[in-house]
Amino acid sequence: MNFAAESMLGVVTIRAFAATRRFIQTNLRLIDTDATLFFYTNAALEWVLLRVEALQILVIITSSILLVSLPEGAVAPGFLGLCLSYALTLSSAQVFLTRFYSYLENYIVSVERIKQFMHLPAEPPAVISDSRPPPSWPSEGRIDLQNLRVKYRPNAPTVLRGITCTFEAGSKIGVVGRTGSGKTTLLSALFRLVDPCGGRILIDDLDICTIGLKDLRLKLSIIPQEPTLFRGSVRSNVDPLGLHADEDIWEALDRCQLKKTISALPGLLESPVSDDGENWSAGQRQLFCLARVLLRRNKILVLDEATASIDSATDAILQRVIKQEFSGCTVITIAHRVPTVTDSDMVMVLSFGKMIEYDRPSSLMENKESAFCKLVDEYWSNYN
Numbered sequence: 072m073n074f075a076a077e078s079m080l081g082v083v084t085i086r087a088f089a090a091t092r093r094f095i096q097t098n099l100r101l102i103d104t105d106a107t108l109f110f111y112t113n114a115a116l117e118w119v120l121l122r123v124e125a126l127q128i129l130v131i132i133t134s135s136i137l138l139v140s141l142p143e144g145a146v147a148p149g150f151l152g153l154c155l156s157y158a159l160t161l162s163s164a165q166v167f168l169t170r171f172y173s174y175l176e177n178y179i180v181s182v183e184r185i186k187q188f189m190h191l192p193a194e195p196p197a198v199i200s201d202s203r204p205p206p207s208w209p210s211e212g213r214i215d216l217q218n219l220r221v222k223y224r225p226n227a228p229t230v231l232r233g234i235t236c237t238f239e240a241g242s243k244i245g246v247v248g249r250t251g252s253g254k255t256t257l258l259s260a261l262f263r264l265v266d267p268c269g270g271r272i273l274i275d276d277l278d279i280c281t282i283g284l285k286d287l288r289l290k291l292s293i294i295p296q297e298p299t300l301f302r303g304s305v306r307s308n309v310d311p312l313g314l315h316a317d318e319d320i321w322e323a324l325d326r327c328q329l330k331k332t333i334s335a336l337p338g339l340l341e342s343p344v345s346d347d348g349e350n351w352s353a354g355q356r357q358l359f360c361l362a363r364v365l366l367r368r369n370k371i372l373v374l375d376e377a378t379a380s381i382d383s384a385t386d387a388i389l390q391r392v393i394k395q396e397f398s399g400c401t402v403i404t405i406a407h408r409v410p411t412v413t414d415s416d417m418v419m420v421l422s423f424g425k426m427i428e429y430d431r432p433s434s435l436m437e438n439k440e441s442a443f444c445k446l447v448d449e450y451w452s453n454y455n
Contacts, residue, residue: 093349116173123169127162134158195263197285204282209275209290211240212370212401214261220269221253221260230256232424233270238417240275240370244403245412245432247446248421254405257421258373261403263287274371292364293373294389296407298356300348305333306340308348309362323365326396327358328388361389365396372397374404376411409443409450418443 138151214237221231231253238244246254259265260272263284272279279287300308307313309320320340324330332355336342348356364372372393393402406412413432420428420435420442428435428442435443 094345112177116170119173120166120169123165124162127165131155131158131162194284195266196283198283199281199286202281202283204277204286204290208277209370211275213240213273213275214238214371214401214403215273215276216270217273218270219257219260219267219272221256221265222268223265225268229268230424231260231267234421234426235270236419236426236429238401238403240401241399242401242416243414244401245406245415245418246403246421247406247409247412247418247443249446251423252421253424254407254421256424258375258403258405261373262291262293289367290369291371291373292367292369293375294357294360294364296376298348298353298360300344300351300356300359302346303344304338304341305344305359308344308359310366311363315366319366320362323362326365327361327392329355329358329362357389361392365392370400372400372402374402376405376407409446413447420446 135155138146138154216234216236216238219231219234220229222229234257246257248254256265260267261279263279266280274290301311306317306320309323317340321330324333333339333342344350348359351359374393404412404415412418413436415432417429418432418435419426422442432443435441436447438444
């Protein structure tokens with residue numbers, strides 16, 4: 072027993088040492104990058120000053136030759152000496168003004184950025200007191216897209232152009248399309264990272280644009296492609312808002328196969344997590360995200376190609392837990408790899424912001440002329 076504990080402690084120490092080493096290397100790389108920018112800036116400034124001083128010296132030499140070549144008595148010698156002495160001081164003044172103007176031109180960029188930030192439109196309120204959804208909302212998880220149109224700026228082109236469909240409650244929906252088809256924009260509109268410029272998104276017959284962002288996003292769960300962990304503890308990463316008891320956290324960790332690993336750590340739920348979770352593997356970081364959504368128990372789950380960057384064992388755990396724990400939930404899978412959604416109930420195919428197909432994957436595969444069938448064939452031809 073002592074030997075096992077010592078072995079585990081040794082593993083933790085090695086991981087901590089490796090994480091510290093990566094942290095130091097990252098800091099050194101960032102310092103080098105920052106110093107490189109200052110080096111090029113100073114080198115460019117010194118090169119400008121060198122040319123200014125060379126030009127000033129050339130002017131002084133030329134003026135001196137012209138003044139000396141004047142006929143005797145044309146100009147008083149004292150006046151000539153005074154002119155040359157002032158010309159020498161003019162050189163240093165010109166260098167000072169050039170340096171000052173260069174610094175001003177560089178730093179005015181910061182003022183422009185601050186001005187841009189000051190004029191950014193404010194995000195919608197987190198809570199709208201007069202329009203709060205019921206505590207049990209959404210009870211079913213039905214999503215209606217009604218002529219949904221989205222653009223990122225008023226003068227920008229429309230990214231989603233009139234999408235109308237219904238995601239039935241408890242169904243598994245796959246969203247596919249080529250790069251730039253609007254998959255990520257649809258996800259952004261669902262979480263209100265960008266508000267629609269036309270149309271509506273209804274969840275259980277409630278327009279999501281009529282409620283606050285906090286009331287909306289607390290009811291939606293997502294497992295991203297790149298899992299995000301923050302510096303802190305296991306507890307703060309699994310339950311960031313501190314809404315659940317330890318028993319619930321341990322149960323969620325047990326269901327996603329992390330309980331055994333964390334139980335062996337000295338700090339248990341207070342075990343450290345470094346920046347971006349660098350002291351945990353990619354698969355473990357993804358399981359942390361799975362534990363978060365297990366705690367929330369929301370009726371709507373979004374998967375943004377959650378299995379793209381993990382190993383097959385973690386992928387199997389993720390798929391099994393999703394099928395068991397979210398069988399009655401609406402699961403939307405944003406797929407970059409087309410075969411990921413072949414077992415979905417319905418598949419939406421997007422192209423240039425328009426929905427060109429929305430049907431069962433089996434029906435789409437039977438039609439060899441369908442866009443979904445062509446995407447699957449293209450994927451396997453590139454894969455092979």
